[in-house]
Structure formats: C-alpha cells, structure tokens
Amino acid sequence: MGDVIVQMTGIEKTFPGVHALAQCQFELRAGEVHALVGENGAGKSTLMKVLAGVYKKDAGDILYKGASVDIPNPRAAQQLGISIIHQELNLMPHLTVAQNIFIGREPRQKVRFMLDEKEINARTEQLLSMLHLNLDPRTKVAELTVAKQQMVEIAKALSFNAEVLIMDEPTASLTEAEIGELFRIIAHLRDQGVGIVYITHRLEELPRIADRVTVMRDGRYVNTSPITEVTRDQIISMMVGRTIYEAAPEVPENPSQDVxxxxxxxxxxxxxxxxxxxxxxxxxxxxxxxxxxxxxxxxxxxxxxxxxxxxxxxxxxxxxxxxxxxxxxxxxIAYLSEDRKRYGLALGMDVEANIVLASFQKFLAWLGWVDATRTRDRAKVMVDMLAIKTPSLQQKVKFLSGGNQQKVIVGKWLTADTxxxxxxxxxxxxxxxxxxxxxxxxxxxxxxxxxxxxxxxxxxxxxxxxxxxxxxxxxxxxxxxxxxxxxxxxxxxxxxxxxxxxxxxxxxxxxxx
Amino acid sequence: METESIATKKSLFRSDAMQRLMAFAALIVLFVLFSIASPNFFKFDNIVGILLATAVNGVLALGVTFVIITSGIDLSVGTVMTFSAVMTGKFITDWGLPIPVGIVGGILAGGLCGLISGTFIARMKIPPFIATLGMLYVSKGLSLVISQLMPIYFNDTPIFRQLAMGSILGAIIPGLEIPNAVLVLFAAAIIANLILTKTVLGRYTFAIGSNEEATRLSGVNVAAWKMAIYALCGLFSGLGGVLMAARLNSAQPALGSGYELDAIAAVVIGGTSLSGGEGTILGTIIGAFIMSVLVNGLRILSVPQEWQIVVTGGIVILAVYTDILRRQK
CATH class of the missing domain: 3.40.50.300 (P-loop containing nucleotide triphosphate hydrolases)
Structure with a gap:
C-alpha cells in the first residue's frame, strides 16, 4: 500500500428533507482496494459522488495528494485523476466502444470541429490491449453483455489516467466467471498503484478483493479496518448497528401434501x-x-x-x-420481477394506488367509479399487515426504500388474492x-x-x-x-x-x- | 436469457440501416408503380416538379433530424420558416439591403428562434414539446405583426427568385434544367450529413439521444450542445424560409402551419427513432422524397387532394409500425 492519496474529513451533504452525510470521513491510499460498505441509504454512493464531483458538498475538506481541492463537477474530478463507475452503467448504447470511451474529449482534426475517428479507434485499441480486453473499438455498446459494458466503463475511467477509481457495486449483475475477470483487472490496477474504492453489498467478496474496509451507517462514518482484522459478522453488526445473526432459523415444517x-x-x-x-x-x-x-x-x-x-x-x-x-x-399466479422499478411498480403513483392496482375491479362502485374509501381501507390494512414504512398512503412509491417497495408489490398481489x-x-x-x-x-x-x-x-x-x-x-x-x-x-x-x-x-x- | 437479449439488441441496431433500406425500396416501388399507372409520371418535367416540391420540406426535415436524434422534437420549424421568409422580405424589399445580406439575415433569424427554443429547453428545463409549441405561436404571431398581415413581394429584386427557380445546372448543361432550390437541398443535405457524422456536434447529438445523463456525467456540457442543436435546426428552418420566399417570389405570413408535421413525418419515415440515439440524413431525404412522390403520384392519378393527406397519414403509421415489428423480432 502506498501513500494516502485521498483524505476526506467532516463531509456534510443535505438533500431536501434528508441529511445524507453527517461528518463523514474517508481515506484512500494509492495501490489499495478499499471497500466501502453499509446498508442502502447509508450514504456510500453519496460520499463517493461528492468525491467524483457529481454532488457538491455542503461542508468538509477533501485533501488530494496532500492539497486541499475543490471538486465542483465531474470534469474537475477527471482532471484530478478521479474517475467513478456508477452503479447504473453510464454508457451511450448507440455509440461504439471507442466513441463511448472518448466522449467529451474526442481527438480532433486540424479543423477543430471535426472528429478524428481513426485516432479515437487507435487510442481505444491501445487502451483495451493494456487491460488485456478482447474488444473491438468499433462495436456498438448495446451489442455487448453487461459484463463487457462494465469493462468499457473501466477502460473509460482509466483513459483519464485515473489514480483514483471508484466502483459502485460493479458485480451486481455479473456472473461468477465475469466477476473473476473483473477482479483480475482490479488486482492489475492495484498493482500499478491505482487507489480503488469498491462499494458493494456482497460482503463475501471482500476477502477476495479488498485490502481495507470502511463501514458507513445512516450517513455517518462508523469504522475503517484492514480486511484481515474483521469478520463478516463484525462488519454486518457495524452496518446495522446491532448484532444480528445471519444463521438460518428453522424452516417451519410444511405439513401439506396438496399440490x-x-x-x-x-x-x-x-x-x-x-x-x-x-x-x-x-x-x-x-x-x-x-x-x-x-x-x-x-x-x-x-x-x-x-x-x-x-x-x-x-x-x-x-x-x-x-x-x-x-x-x-x-x-x-403472481410474478414479482427482480427489476421492481421497471416491472413491479407504478413509481410515480402513491402507495395506495399501487396496492390496488392489480385489483381495481374489486373496488368499483356504481358506473365504474372507484370506491376511494374502500381502496384506502384496503391499502391501510396492507401497510399495517406488511409493516410498510411510509409516511402516508399518499407517498409516491419512488420515494420508498427497496425493501418497502418490495412490500408494496407483495401488498398488491395479496390484494388481488393470488x-x-x-x-x-x-x-x-x-x-x-x-x-x-x-x-x-x-x-x-x-x-x-x-x-x-x-x-x-x-x-x-x-x-x-x-x-x-x-x-x-x-x-x-x-x-x-x-x-x-x-x-x-x-x-x-x-x-x-x-x-x-x-x-x-x-x-x-x-x-x- | 442473456444471449436472447443480446440478439434483440443486435437486431435493434441493424434496424436503422434496415429502415433506410426499406424506405429506399419503398421509394423505388412507388416510382415503378406510378410509372406503370400513369404515362405522365416518369417524365422530366414531373420529376423536376417532385424535386422542387421536396426542397423546402427536405431542408426543414434536415434540421428536425438532429433534434429528433437527441430524442427531442421541434414543432416550430414551419412557422419559424415563415418568420424567416418574412424577415428576408423585410430586409430586402422594405429595408433595401443587398440580397446576400437579406438571405443571411433570414437564415440567422431562424437560427435565433432555434437558439431561444434551445435555451428554454436546456437551461429552463421546459420540455421540448412545450418550448417549441410556444415558439410555434410566437413566430407565427411575429410573422403577422412584422408583415402587418400582408405578403411582402420581391418584385424590385427579380434576381432573388432565381435562388430557387433559376437553374445554374441548366445553364451549364442545357436540357438539365433542375431548379436551384433542388441543388440547395442537396448541398444542405451534404453539409448536414457532414455535421452529423464527422463533427463533435453530431457525436453529441447521438450521445445525448442515447443517454443524456451519461453524456452529462462524461463531462460534456449537454445544455450548451442542446442549445446549439436547436439553433442548428432553426438555421435549417431559416434556409427553408428563404427558399420558400424565393420560390413564391414573396413572403406569405399566413403560410407555414403544418410544415412542421410534414418535416417530422419525413424524418420518421426515414428511420430516425423518436426515442433518440439513431437516425441518418440519407434516411430523412428518402423520407421527404417518399412523401412528395406519393402526393405527386396520387395527384397524377387524379386522387383528390384530401385523400392524398389521408394516404400520407397511413404511410407514417406504416413506416413506424414496420420499424416496431422489426425491433420485436
């Protein structure tokens, strides 16, 4: 592990109604993989977006290579050598690999307005071979698998000569083999002295890839320690702020033989x-x-x-x-898709509307008028029964956490009596x-x-x-x-x-x- | 599952090329059908008529292509065209400015309208549909105000009309009297194609349409480029206005409504996706020609004008539907 390259202290960030980061700190050394873990909403992504210039901090200091820096926008971060790979892939599917990598800083011809496509492709080819990636720069990104798209993101991040690379849940949608490939590249970068921030939910990955781990909870810093000195259970208890046992409770016997x-x-x-x-x-x-x-x-x-x-x-x-x-x-029969936001919910509608969405016919009154009293009662029953945490039935579901969104979907299908x-x-x-x-x-x-x-x-x-x-x-x-x-x-x-x-x-x- | 989704995506990306091919095939089929149906269709004069009829709509559609590739829309191109025509008339006839100055002024007037729409869209986050709908009314009203509801004629400057109706080509190659308006269309198309495929502006046009947020996060000043793209669309509308004025030898302030829809239709028939990220200039030109060939052919077959409009509507639906069908495969 090398010198400290990033030092964040006292970081504050408030969004309307949410105190997202309170007195947060974070330290990254060159040549280390530093895992950042915490429950959803703990502020991991927000903290890293501050570092990457996506969000502006309200207060606090960022020292980069020992000097205090201001990072007002993504471009400023890139110029410092800080690159981020967002959780949602940020690629232009209609553009090629090379066009994606050089978006925003395309090599130009003598006439400054004209692109130098040859140069774009040649430089991409170099970059890809440096990473030992077998990709054609001219392939459209939409034709690649998610894993390959991720590799394009990494190549893009590195093309800024990044010294700090932030990866937000990079393995969320990768297969085991693809994860292996990703880890190979991460290790390769670490050996070259790149400081890597690795945000993840998959704690079992940590021993394989991380050198140190920082835990966050509710927008606050909890702890940083070398990965060899903490157990998984300790990390989990720091994340949730209490000791919980992951050990399986007994599965209740299923007495029924009815098919x-x-x-x-x-x-x-x-x-x-x-x-x-x-x-x-x-x-x-x-x-x-x-x-x-x-x-x-x-x-x-x-x-x-x-x-x-x-x-x-x-x-x-x-x-x-x-x-x-x-x-x-x-x-x-009900199907609850893994992609809740796309297939499970009407995100812009409120909790009540979502709960009765699949069974409106049950709540119809005279002339097809929806009986609002009954839908409200029904939604209330579901919210209580499923312990859905929502300020009101009129809260739009897009503002709920993932777990509560899942419960709303369950409530929808229970209302439909499936x-x-x-x-x-x-x-x-x-x-x-x-x-x-x-x-x-x-x-x-x-x-x-x-x-x-x-x-x-x-x-x-x-x-x-x-x-x-x-x-x-x-x-x-x-x-x-x-x-x-x-x-x-x-x-x-x-x-x-x-x-x-x-x-x-x-x-x-x-x-x- | 994974392999399947890749396959769908692949066909999706072949589809814009396919759509262009289909559109081109449709154009040929129309030509052949009309030629068989009427001996008057495939004649030099009639073909010239088709070319001339495409010129203005084609130029407007070029600008709209850029906007639609960004997954935006511009509803104001028709009335901005009229505004530019009126301004050109104001400059040349009323103020007596030199013709080239009047032409450039007219084009810039269009560009200014586009820039204003673009500012509303990019800086004030007004949806393109609304911002350009507003611009539609504003430019329409201004045309009437500035012209005082009267057409402005170019009778003092007969040379202005030559811009559209003269034929440089005919002067060089006797017998090939193709009006200049058509040459202007093709020149504009070549320039548009260069901008779209070879320049930074073109690259960001596709990038914004493909994934605007990702483009922004890549450090591209999306707002500024969007303004530039709408301004460019306005410049093409301005050029359309100058052509229109030259062709009619007058600026008709009441004209222009409905042209925006013809332009959008041409772009869509040409395979540019309304959801953004894909589209070509060649496709747009073919789309514009399909529309004028259709109208011309039906007229020759003595189909009443009102039915020509109905058929055009059907073609637009058909073009988009074939595109959707192909994507589903």
Missing part, C-alpha cells in the same frame, strides 16, 4: 428443456442455479410472459391455459435489515396457505428459506433437494452439472447456452 401447481415438460427453444416440477400448498420452493440457467425463463413461462413451445401447467389440479400474464393472474407468488431475486438491492423482514413475510405467506416460488442467486437465502430446492443448469432441472439434504456444495454441484449432460446428449446440442 398447488404442477408444470409438466415445459419447453421453449434452447432456454427451457423439459422442465417439470410440483409446487405444494404452503411451500417455498427455491430455484437455484447460475445466471442464465433458465430460472427466470421458467417464471416468465408460467406467468405467460413468454410463450412455450410445448408443456402443460396445472393449477390446483386443473389444466391452465396460460397465454398471457392476464391469464396467469386469472389463475391466481395463491401462487413467484419471487425473482426478492432481496436484490435490499439492505440487510429489510432482508430479514422480507424473509419473515415469505414465511407468513406460506403459513397462510399460499405457495411461493423463490428464485435466488444467493445460496444462503435459498438454503435458509426453501422447503425444497430445484436446481437448474442450462435450461434443465438437474436436481431437487429437500431442505435437509441441501448444502451449498450439493447445490453448486447440480448447478454446474453441465459436462455430464453434454456427454449424454448428441453433438447437436453442444454449445447451447
């Missing part, structure tokens, strides 16, 4: 290959597997979002013809405290006799919550485990059971992904 839903031989192109399973009443059925294993595709097929080539779905013993989400809802709820990554982007509330909620749902399918990429979550676990790999179900049988090793073995399948298959299906 709620059965899928038989679902097939769709290369994505779903002969998928069959049974969902019992009052059960949480976990779907485990690696990214791209086809778990979401199963959910979308059952929900009628994608059409099947063949296969049958039985709900409560009867063959269900599900051609669209509308049919699925009529068969009492019996089968498919949760796709129910706790993605939700902080530790709210997670356990979601878990409690899932348990309550199944105790009321509802059935839950839970798709999750987090093994501890799957192990903790599921009565039974279905494991998928490349569009097939490769195994089914009871909660008692399931171990992380057993699941990973099934989730990667690719080789054996390929051997059993004829050559024609080889290479299908």
């Amino acid at each position: 709620m839903m059965e899928a038989k031989n679902l097939r769709r192109g290369n994505v779903l290959k002969d998928v069959s399973f049974v969902l019992k009443k009052g059960e949480i059925l976990g779907f485990a597997g690696l990214m791209g294993a086809g778990r979401t595709d199963v959910a979308r097929a059952i929900f009628g979002a994608d059409s099947l080539d063949s296969g049958e779905i039985y709900v409560k013993g009867k063959l269900a013809h599900i051609k669209s989400p509308r049919d699925a809802v009529a068969h009492s 019996d089968i709820l498919i949760f796709d990554e129910p706790t993605r982007g939700i902080d530790v405290g709210a997670k356990s509330e979601i878990y409690k909620l899932l348990n309550e749902l199944v105790q009321q006799g509802k059935s839950v399918i839970m798709i999750s990429s987090e093994l501890p979550e799957i192990l903790r919550m599921s009565h039974r676990i279905v494991v998928m790999c490349e569009g097939r179900i490769t195994g089914e485990l009871t909660n008692a049988e399931a171990t992380p090793e057993a699941i990973m073995k099934l989730a990667t059971q690719r080789g054996e399948i390929v051997q059993m298959e004829t050559d024609s299906t080889k290479g299908d992904a």
